[in-house]
Structures are given as structure tokens and as C-alpha cells.
Amino acid sequence: xxxxxxxxRQEVANSxxxxxxxxxxxxxxxxxxxxxxxxxxxxxxxxxxxxxxxxFLAIGGPKRLFKAVEKRAFPKRHVRSLTPKxxxxxxxxxxxxxxxxxxxxxxxxxxxxxxxxxxKHEPNARRSLWGTYDxxxxxxxxxxxxxxxxxxxxxxxxxxxxxxKGPPAGEDxxxx
Numbered sequence: 277x278x279x280x281x282x283x284x285r286q287e288v289a290n291s292x293x294x295x296x297x298x299x300x301x302x303x304x305x306x307x308x309x310x311x312x313x314x315x316x317x318x319x320x321x322x323x324x325x326x327x328x329x330x331x332f333l334a335i336g337g338p339k340r341l342f343k344a345v346e347k348r349a350f351p352k353r354h355v356r357s358l359t360p361k362x363x364x365x366x367x368x369x370x371x372x373x374x375x376x377x378x379x380x381x382x383x384x385x386x387x388x389x390x391x392x393x394x395x396k397h398e399p400n401a402r403r404s405l406w407g408t409y410d411x412x413x414x415x416x417x418x419x420x421x422x423x424x425x426x427x428x429x430x431x432x433x434x435x436x437x438x439x440x441k442g443p444p445a446g447e448d449x450x451x452x
Contacts, residue, residue: 309431333420338417
């Protein structure tokens with residue numbers, strides 16, 4: 277009986293030491309995962325690219341890029357200002373510091389008017405394309421950004437934590 281109690285205590289002590297060692301490994305891996313400056317020093321292109329890609333996706337870069345290309349390819353589809361030319365000429369008579377604020381205020385008011393008076397737009401291929409793009413990129417972009425962030429914060433290869441192996445089947449791990 278005394279031997280089994282001593283063996284159980286020794287097993288508990290060994291388990292505590294193993295848990296402490298595992299916690300130390302996890303803490304080292306966590307420190308390595310968030311030690312971005314050392315990652316950038318070691319592999320600047322890889323981690324710089326991962327970080328830039330994640331930020332690009334997070335701020336909606338692909339859609340902004342495609343919209344800019346569309347503006348360049350089809351400039352007549354994009355109106356630069358909502359105010360008519362006569363109103364623009366009147367704004368030119370205002371002091372320089374007030375012009376931008378007045379233009380922005382008029383554009384906002386006119387846009388609000390259009391939303392109230394013409395709430396529905398006619399369906400067309402362009403709207404359908406952008407609607408499909410938004411739906412697809414919401415799914416794909418989120419997955420890609422998540423993967424880039426996972427790779428960015430992953431511990432380096434030499435500090436990866438190995439999955440803990442449990443006791444063999446049929447044993448309770450206490451040696452009893």
C-alpha cells in the first residue's frame with residue numbers, strides 16, 4: 277500500500293514537471309509568434325509580404341484596385357462631382373478655404389436627395405458583377421486574411437510546439 281502511494285506521488289510529481297515543461301514550451305512559442313521584429317530581421321521579404329497582404333485584404337484593397345481600373349477604363353461611368361456646372365461656377369466665387377467644404381456639403385445633400393427620390397437603381401450587368409464580387413470576396417478575402425495572419429503569427433520552424441501525446445490506450449496515466 278505504501279509503495280503504491282509513493283508511486284502515485286512520484287507520478288503526480290512527474291506529471292507536474294511535464295506540465296511545467298509544456299507550459300514553458302508554449303510560452304516560448306507564444307513569445308516567438310509575437311516577436312515580429314526578429315521575424316522581420318530573419319526573413320524580411322516573407323513576413324513583410326505576409327503582413328502587407330493581410331493589411332491589403334483587411335482594408336478592401338482588391339475592390340479598391342478593381343474600382344480604380346474600372347475608373348481608368350470607363351471614365352464616363354464615374355461622375356467626379358454631383359453639382360452642375362453653373363453651381364461649380366458660383367462656388368468658384370467663394371473664398372478658397374470655403375470651396376471644398378461647400379462642395380462636399382452640396383454633394384452630400386444632393387446624394388441624400390437622390391437616395392430619397394430614386395431609392396432603386398435599374399439592374400444591369402455592372403451592378404450584378406460588383407454584387408457577385410462583394411459576395412465572393414467576403415468569403416475568399418476573409419479566409420485569405422485569416423490564413424495570412426495565421427502564417428504571420430506562427431512561431432518560426434525551430435520553435436514550433438509539438439502536439440502533446442496522451443497516455444497509450446488503456447492506461448490512465450497514473451500508473452495505478
